[in-house]
Amino acid sequence: MNNDLPISDRAARESAETTFDRNVVVVAGAGTGKTTLLVNRLVYLLMKEPAPVPITQVVALTFTNKAATEMKVRLRERLAVLTHPQADPTRSSDGGAVSCSDLQARYRLSAGEIAARARAALNDIEKAQIGTLHSFAAHVLRLHPLESGVDPDFKEDDGLRFEEQFTAAWDCWLDQELSRAGQRHHLWRSVLSSATLEAVKALARSLCNELVDLGTLQQQLARPAVTPAISSWIRLMEDRTNQLMNAYDRPKRRKVEHMLAATGSVMRLVAEKGLPGRQDLTSSEREWLDKDLGNAVSEWEKSDFKEAAALIRTAQQLLSVDHAFLNELLTLLLPLVRSIRETFSRQGWLSFDGLLARARTLLFEHPSVRERIKRDYRAVLVDEFQDTDPVQYEIILAVSERQGSRADVWHDMLLEPGKLFIVGDPKQS
Structure with missing residues (x-):
C-alpha cells in the first residue's frame, strides 16, 4: 500500500x-x-x-x-x-x-x-x-x-397521489357527516367545541400514515394508566425536578420555583396513579402551570434554567392530555382513515x-x-x-x-x- x-x-x-x-x-x-x-x-x-x-x-x-x-x-x-x-x-x-x-x-x-x-x-x-x-x-x-x-406491481407514491385521494375522500365524507342525514352530530358538536375543522382534517391526514398503528393507538387511549417504561421516565424527571428545587428554592419563591414545584407534583401523581392522578393537583398548582415561564432569572445557571423550562413544558403537556376528547376524535375519524388506507392499497399504491x-x-x-x-x-x-x-x-x-x-x-x-x-x-x- x-x-x-x-x-x-x-x-x-x-x-x-x-x-x-x-x-x-x-x-x-x-x-x-x-x-x-x-x-x-x-x-x-x-x-x-x-x-x-x-x-x-x-x-x-x-x-x-x-x-x-x-x-x-x-x-x-x-x-x-x-x-x-x-x-x-x-x-x-x-x-x-x-x-x-x-x-x-x-x-x-x-x-x-x-x-x-x-x-x-x-x-x-x-x-x-x-x-x-x-x-x-x-x-x-x-x-x-x-x-x-401487497400487489407485486404496486406503484410508489411521492405524496401527490395520496393528497388527491385524501382530499376527495375527506370532502365526500364530510358532506355526509355534516348533512341532515348524519348520525353523529352530537360527537361533532363536542369535537368542534375544542378544535377547528382544519385541525381535525390535519389529524385525519396524519392518521392515514401507515407508520401509525391504529390498533395500538386505540389500546393506549382505552387505558389511562401509563406503562412501566413511561412511569420510570416520569420518575427520573421527578427526581431531576427535585434536585433543581433543592438547589434553587428559597423562602420567597419566584415564578420559576413555583412552576417547578407544581411540575414535581404532576410528575409524582402521574407516576403513582397514572393520568387520573392529575385530579389531585391543587388549584394553585394548576394556576402556576397555566402561566408562561418567561425569561431566565439571574440567579439560575443558564443550563439549569433551560432544563427547568423543559421539565415544566412536559408537565404542562401531561396536563393537556384529554383522553375523552381524543377518543371522540378517533371514533369520528377511524372509519374514514381505514377506508382511505385500504382504498389506496387496493388501487396498487404505497406511500x-x-x-x-x-x-x-x-x-x-x-x-x-x-x-x-x-x-x-x-x-x-x-x-x-x-x-x-x-x-x-x-x-x-x-x-x-x-x-x-x-x-x-x-x-x-x-x-x-x-x-x-x-x-x-x-x-x-
Whole structure:
C-alpha cells in the first residue's frame, strides 16, 4: 500500500475498510471521506480472502436518491478501473480510493483474479441492493407479496397521489357527516367545541400514515394508566425536578420555583396513579402551570434554567392530555382513515412510509421470510446512519441479525458478527 498519503488517521480508515470479524461503526464529520471509505469497504468485500462476497449478497443503503446514485456511480467507476489493473492509479492520485496494488498486498491476489472479480461485480451491479432504504423495502415486499399483502406491481407514491385521494375522500365524507342525514352530530358538536375543522382534517391526514398503528393507538387511549417504561421516565424527571428545587428554592419563591414545584407534583401523581392522578393537583398548582415561564432569572445557571423550562413544558403537556376528547376524535375519524388506507392499497399504491411500515411488519411477523433474507444478504452497509428513524433502524437490524436467532424487539437482537457497517455524523442528526 502506498504510504505517502498525508492522512493522520490512515490506520483507522484502513481498519474500518478491512475489518470483517466484527460489526463496525464509523463516526465522522462532513467532508471527511465517508463515502469513499464505504465504497472502499464494498470493494474489499468483493475481493476479500477467504470468502469474497458477491455483489448480489450486499445491501448498501443511504437516505436520498442523489446519495445512492453517487455511491453506485463511484463503485462502478472503481470496479471499471480494477478491470484494467495496469491502468489502476494508487490512492495518492485518486483521493484515497482502494487500488489494485492495495488488494494484491492484502489478499495476495493476481491482477487477473482482481480483474475477473471486478468484471463479475460490474455485470451484476444493477441486481445489487445499492440504493435507498425505501428502495430496499420495496424490493423485499415485491419478493414476498403474499406475506406482505401487497400487489407485486404496486406503484410508489411521492405524496401527490395520496393528497388527491385524501382530499376527495375527506370532502365526500364530510358532506355526509355534516348533512341532515348524519348520525353523529352530537360527537361533532363536542369535537368542534375544542378544535377547528382544519385541525381535525390535519389529524385525519396524519392518521392515514401507515407508520401509525391504529390498533395500538386505540389500546393506549382505552387505558389511562401509563406503562412501566413511561412511569420510570416520569420518575427520573421527578427526581431531576427535585434536585433543581433543592438547589434553587428559597423562602420567597419566584415564578420559576413555583412552576417547578407544581411540575414535581404532576410528575409524582402521574407516576403513582397514572393520568387520573392529575385530579389531585391543587388549584394553585394548576394556576402556576397555566402561566408562561418567561425569561431566565439571574440567579439560575443558564443550563439549569433551560432544563427547568423543559421539565415544566412536559408537565404542562401531561396536563393537556384529554383522553375523552381524543377518543371522540378517533371514533369520528377511524372509519374514514381505514377506508382511505385500504382504498389506496387496493388501487396498487404505497406511500414511502407505507413501504417501511410493511417491510418492518413483514420481517417481524414472518420468521421464515426474515431467515431467508438474513441468509441472502451477507453484508449490510449504511451511510448517513444519523438519519435513521426507529422503523428504519428496526429493518436494518432485522436484516443484520444472527442466523437462527429471532427477537421480537430490536434491543434483544443478536447481530451477525461482521455483517453490519454503519457510517454517520451525529452533528448532522
